[in-house]
Amino acid sequence: MEPQTPVASKFDGLGNEKKMKTELKVFDFVKPLAAFIVLPLVFYVFSKNQLFASMTQNSNAFPSLEVYEVLILFFVMAFLAVLMIFGNERILSMTFVLLGALLTPSILFFSKLDWFRVLGIQFNVDTVNANLPSYMVSAISLVLVATWIFLLYTSRIDTAKKELLRRGASEIDVEKAMNAQSSFTSKMLLGCFGIAFLIFGAASAVQMILATQAAVIPYAYLMLALIVACALIVCTVIYLRSNAGLQDRQSRNAQNSTENALR
Amino acid sequence: MKSLGIFFIVFFAAMFLGNVILLYVSIVPLLVVVFSLIFETPGNVKVERRESKLSAWVNGVLDVSVKVTADKGVGLISIADFLPEHFDLSEGNNFRVFWKGSEQLSEELRYSAKCTMRGIYKIGPCSCECRHVLGFKQTEIYVDKETLELVVRHKPLNIKRLRDPKLFSRIPLPLGSMSKLGMMTNDFKEIREYVSGDSYRHVNWKATARSSSPMRDVLLVNEFEKEGKRVVWIFLDSSSKMATGTKIENSFEYALQAVLSFSQFYLARNCHVGLCVYNGPEKTLIPDLGRRQEYKIYRSTLGLEVSNMKVPLKRAVAKCRGHLIGGNPFSIVISNVRRENLRELLDGTKELSKYSRSIGRAPQILILHLDGYSIAAEGFNEEAGATMLNLANQSSIRALRHAGLYVASWNPKRQSLASLMVLGMKRR
Numbered sequence: 001m002e003p004q005t006p007v008a009s010k011f012d013g014l015g016n017e018k019k020m021k022t023e024l025k026v027f028d029f030v031k032p033l034a035a036f037i038v039l040p041l042v043f044y045v046f047s048k049n050q051l052f053a054s055m056t057q058n059s060n061a062f063p064s065l066e067v068y069e070v071l072i073l074f075f076v077m078a079f080l081a082v083l084m085i086f087g088n089e090r091i092l093s094m095t096f097v098l099l100g101a102l103l104t105p106s107i108l109f110f111s112k113l114d115w116f117r118v119l120g121i122q123f124n125v126d127t128v129n130a131n132l133p134s135y136m137v138s139a140i141s142l143v144l145v146a147t148w149i150f151l152l153y154t155s156r157i158d159t160a161k162k163e164l165l166r167r168g169a170s171e172i173d174v175e176k177a178m179n180a181q182s183s184f185t186s187k188m189l190l191g192c193f194g195i196a197f198l199i200f201g202a203a204s205a206v207q208m209i210l211a212t213q214a215a216v217i218p219y220a221y222l223m224l225a226l227i228v229a230c231a232l233i234v235c236t237v238i239y240l241r242s243n244a245g246l247q248d249r250q251s252r253n254a255q256n257s258t259e260n261a262l263r
Numbered sequence: 264m265k266s267l268g269i270f271f272i273v274f275f276a277a278m279f280l281g282n283v284i285l286l287y288v289s290i291v292p293l294l295v296v297v298f299s300l301i302f303e304t305p306g307n308v309k310v311e312r313r314e315s316k317l318s319a320w321v322n323g324v325l326d327v328s329v330k331v332t333a334d335k336g337v338g339l340i341s342i343a344d345f346l347p348e349h350f351d352l353s354e355g356n357n358f359r360v361f362w363k364g365s366e367q368l369s370e371e372l373r374y375s376a377k378c379t380m381r382g383i384y385k386i387g388p389c390s391c392e393c394r395h396v397l398g399f400k401q402t403e404i405y406v407d408k409e410t411l412e413l414v415v416r417h418k419p420l421n422i423k424r425l426r427d428p429k430l431f432s433r434i435p436l437p438l439g440s441m442s443k444l445g446m447m448t449n450d451f452k453e454i455r456e457y458v459s460g461d462s463y464r465h466v467n468w469k470a471t472a473r474s475s476s477p478m479r480d481v482l483l484v485n486e487f488e489k490e491g492k493r494v495v496w497i498f499l500d501s502s503s504k505m506a507t508g509t510k511i512e513n514s515f516e517y518a519l520q521a522v523l524s525f526s527q528f529y530l531a532r533n534c535h536v537g538l539c540v541y542n543g544p545e546k547t548l549i550p551d552l553g554r555r556q557e558y559k560i561y562r563s564t565l566g567l568e569v570s571n572m573k574v575p576l577k578r579a580v581a582k583c584r585g586h587l588i589g590g591n592p593f594s595i596v597i598s599n600v601r602r603e604n605l606r607e608l609l610d611g612t613k614e615l616s617k618y619s620r621s622i623g624r625a626p627q628i629l630i631l632h633l634d635g636y637s638i639a640a641e642g643f644n645e646e647a648g649a650t651m652l653n654l655a656n657q658s659s660i661r662a663l664r665h666a667g668l669y670v671a672s673w674n675p676k677r678q679s680l681a682s683l684m685v686l687g688m689k690r691r
Contacts, residue, residue: 093265112281138284145273145291149266153397160394164341164360173360177339180362184337184396192294200287225278232274239300 030154030182034147035081038099041140043073046102049109050129089155096148103144106130106137138200146193153185266292266299266397296399304400305336305363305393310407312387317411319378320418321516324353327411329372329389333363339394342372345387349380349511363393378415379511381519382565386411416561417516420524420680448487450552457482494535494550494590496583497522498576498611499567500598501543506569507599507635514635517675518597519564521631524680525595526560537586538563541579541611543570549586576611587618593627594619600632600670605659612668625667632660634674 046052083095105128116123130137161178165171270292277285311330319325331342344357355374372389387410393403454470465484474483499522505515526536530552537550538560546567548559576596580587594615598608608630616626636649663670673683 107282107284108280110282110284112283113279115280134284138287141284141288142291145269145288149269149292149295152265156398160339167341168356168358169341169360170356173356177360177362180364181339181396184362184364188298188397189295192291192298195294196287196290199290203283203287229275229278 031085031151032081034151035084038144038147039077039081039084041143042099042102043077045106045130045132045137045140047073048131049105050127050131051105054127084151089152089159092151092155093148096144096151099144103137103141106132107141110134110137135200139197142193142196142200146189146196150186150189153189154182157182157185266295270296295397299395299397299399302338302396303336304395304403305333305338305340305368306403307335308333308340308391308393308405310342310389310391310405310409312389312409312411314411318414318416321378321381321415323415323418324375324377325413326375327357327373327386331361331368331370331372331389331391333368333391333393336363336393336395337365338363338396340368341392341394343390343392344372344374345390346376347384347386349378349382350384351377351379353377378413381415381417381516384413384415386413414565416565417520417523419527420520450487452486452553454483455486457484494537494592495525495529496537496539496550496587496592496594496615497525498579498594498596498598498615499538499540500576500596500604501540501567501570502604503569503571504599504601504604505633505635508639512638514599514633514638515567515569517638517673518631518633519567520675521597521633521673521680522564523561527557530554530557535590536560537583537592539579539583540567541574541576543567543572543574545574545582547583550590550592575607577607577614580611580614584618587615591619591627593629595629595631597631597633599635600630600659600663601656602659605662608663609666612663612666621667625669628668630663630668630670632656632670632672634672637674637676 080095080098083091087095107130109125109128109130114125157178161174164174270289273285273292274289276282277289309332311332313328313330317325327344329342329344331340333340339360340363341358341360346352346357353375357372357374357376359370359372361368361370378384387407389407389409391405391407393405395402454467457466461484465486467483467485470483471481474481499518501515505513505518507514508516522538526538529536533552535550535552536556538546538548540546546563548556548563551559576598594612596608596612596615598604600608612626612628612630615628619627621627634649634653636652637646640646640649660670660672671683673680
């Protein structure tokens, strides 16, 4: 049923005049804050990479290397920051893909499988040398993905907020509900990020224990991948089937209740 | 589902490249998916209305409150209470959004709406939209079956009788002719205490037995309505010309208000009141008295609308002939007097005057002319235009007065119906 679209009033749902106008809207600062944290980290990793160093050394386009570095970095970062802050969900995803691309050379440097050698292509891995320890690249990558997901949901919350306001909900109601949702989402994502960090920390200890056993198995990574992929596919199928069954049951119940009402 | 997509891409890239960093990175979206699936979409929503039936006056403010509870899931709950057309939100909102956290939600949707048009409306049903906290599960919509029936009616204008022996009314209001004596009818009126002279046939023995006690021992008798009371007929014009004005404020709405006021006035004075709607779908209420008739009249006016049908007053009077004969009724015709319907009014009132005795030369007919142009006019220029148009109608009103009819011209924006009736008063 489509409700009558009332005019968004200056009263809240209970008829009280707006009181929250002066309240600090924390989530308005989330995007600039995320941009402020993520961009320098990603650019730091990229600037440390051998690829960046080789690009700057080979270039003759700019008279001064330092000015070139600073200017390019500053403008690209500013541009990406603007996209992150003002862009919609799609632009946000594209920005993070771009940031991911800047991290890719450093991440690839730590790959165990050299497909270039497998395919017989001559490629010197040192051209993408990260010049940073693996734990630092991992930590920054984790921060990047966590921020991406967080901003994705923040952007969705924004869309939902606009939709609700367009439908006539009072600003105070929406603000209150959205703040609660954002708070819940950020806590949840923070939890996920914390668990991921714990796993990351614990992994080195586990690695030491399993290293001796894994060394015996040929292509240990591929074996592990196969097992995990199978498990994932099975879990996904089970989830989708159970959800479909639930929806079927719900629609059947709704049909039955309608029939009963008609009788 | 985007998190799931990110996870799959990063995870398979990690597997393909044998990259531990990507494997760690894939953990974050996977955990987000897992945690999201743990939380359910809000459910078990219960909507409870405080009232089940309400009545309000036109332009009155109505307070509606709905209690919402939900005890399952986490996410957003938006609730909307359907408001019919012609309602204006005056305070609060009929659409609210709540956050349902881990604890039980118990909130109230409270708003005030202004009813701008008469009728029988249904408020609701309430519709609840439950969204999953991260949009991983389908949004669920609950529509409550319960609705609130609302009757919106015109507030009758309070017409008062002026009790001054020095005053007499030029308007033929049949108050003095009300009879307390006469033949008793079968219409039950009330139970009252026995007074000397009452017939034993009218003693209500059951009621007497029920009310008797050692301290109080009186007989109770049934009282019936007496014949010989005056009959008042109200003829209402429902032609499309009566719709002058806006949809909410027009001549017809004021005419209905006048119908309710007159009927309430006469019924309160023990007159039989009948209603006949002409120039529209046939609607006749034969004269009756009491609160039941008042209820019948207001109920029948709720659904009345203007029409393009042509049923002239004369034909409507002819249809009611059986009830008019011998009743010596006082008739009130509520219309918009124009040049086009002058002939119709003259013919109709001529037919009506056959059934009631004239007082002097004047038949017992009152024509209430609704000044439609003034109702529609807004601002100085429009009001000036309305005055000019009314001047053109003056010749028609004069023609009716010449025929001996009392024509009261009513501009609801300037004067109340009560003050209009006072205009008909004169000192002896």
